[in-house]
Amino acid sequence: MKQFRGFVIKEFYHIFRDKRSLFILFGMPIAQILLFGFAITNEINNVDIAVLDHSKDATTEEMINSIAASEYFSIDQFIEREADIETVFKQGKVKAVLNIEKDFSQKLIKDGKAYVQIITDATDPNTANTIFNYVTSILQKFQSSKNKSAEFPYQIVPQTRMVYNPELKSVFMFVPGVMTIILMLVSAMMTSISITREKELGTMEILLVSPLKPFQVIVGKVVPYIFLSVINAIVIVVLSIFIFKMPVEGSLFLLGLESVLFIITALALGILISSIAQTQQTAMMISLMGLMLPVILLSGFIFPISSMPFILQIISNIVPAKWFIIIIKGIMLKGVGLWFIWKETLVLLGMTVFFIGLSVKKYKIRLE
Incomplete structure (x- = not known):
């Protein structure tokens, strides 16, 4: 009994020493309650x-x-x-x-x-x-x-x-949102475990002593996932057009460019997560819990952002999915050109540069 009590006390010490575990145990539930409580509403305001x-x-x-x-x-x-x-x-x-x-x-x-x-x-x-x-x-x-x-x-x-949707088909709302969620979660999750896998397999030392520059390592890890995610995006668009009869009123070329930009943004965010997390499990938890809820609740996919509390409206601006949903709905349903979505495009471009820059900085710190 004494040994068991000592083992339990040791486990408590391990948990309390691990700040990430504490955040997952206590921070995530609180964040979920607050997000669901304030963001999920059928009412409208302002x-x-x-x-x-x-x-x-x-x-x-x-x-x-x-x-x-x-x-x-x-x-x-x-x-x-x-x-x-x-x-x-x-x-x-x-x-x-x-x-x-x-x-x-x-x-x-x-x-x-x-x-x-x-x-x-x-x-x-x-x-x-x-x-x-x-x-x-x-x-x-x-x-x-x-x-x-x-x-x-x-x-x-x-x-x-x-x-833009006279028959009020709900699929016209859900297809852009689901496409955004899939691209964000899959792209970020695939890259978030890339560097952490190197750490766990013990091959990080090879990268650390290699002549490759940090930027080259980051780009080298992102490029394959860009190709795979683009294929994923094409499949989603084809299914939405031929299965769900989703219209594409705007330019398919512009839709493709914006999708590639959002994919790169999501991949850059995943690389940033992987450069910070120590294990694949931690990286996956951050990708799932840290990205899924904001994408669903704070992107305007299901609930109007204008009806949320002011602080959540501010926070929604740092969610890349919010800007991509505006872009994809504008192109597919409204037939807008770049002139109408240039602000959202610049926001995604700025986020991409920021995430990649921060990832390179974190990688340099590890080299030191």
Whole structure:
């Protein structure tokens, strides 16, 4: 019994000395609870919308103010022409446009009915439906408040139009997200165990005394995985087109270039993890737990980022998957060109350079 107690105490000492094990045991569950608690929500908050007001009278101004006063929507801009609606959606920030018909107040008084068209970006069908329901609810409250003082009750009729996914097929949302998750996890995981495998097999010493420069070692380990991941991406795109009938409205060449850039970003992140982790098991745990949850919860794949707490919105900016999902939805569903996604492309490029640079630095430290 005494020997068993000593063995148990020794194991506790081993656990408490290993900071990585403590982080996995206590840090990961706390992070998961916080992420699931704050990120998973069916509600919307501070969603950016645009307004096309053909009438521009006192009633429409009051109606717009009632929508802007809610915590659910933020008026991002006012547009003047219907031709600008598509441009606004392609920019990616605005999720809905309120198209108010001409002579709105006069039609309410004369006909007792006027129309507001709610145009939503249906690349995310769940969010599009939620936005329509929220706007309709606000319009009904506004209508009720106006009818209290009206001699003849009138009716504001909301009409909906879903763009880019009029049939609200959920596959249009899930295919880009699943493609992002697969490329991120597989690419990062494959490379995260590359250097740690060298350490465990005892071949790291050969690399340390080799004439290869750190940058050459890093690139040499990444290149084969780039080839394999590109094949993986091609298979996913082919399946999405022919099996799930996913449209590709934009350039396949641009889609390929952006996919290669994201693959390199994921591989660079995997190399960084492998240069830090001491064992393959640790590297795999960091790749799975440290990347999977942020990719699923903080990328905008399932839950709208604008509805999350502000701190999570800030954190989401360092998740590469967020930017790639914006890019892939823009190319496949909206048919945008590089002009509309150049910011997201630069972010991924900057992340790639940062991860590779940090990996080389970590490798140099080991050489010393």
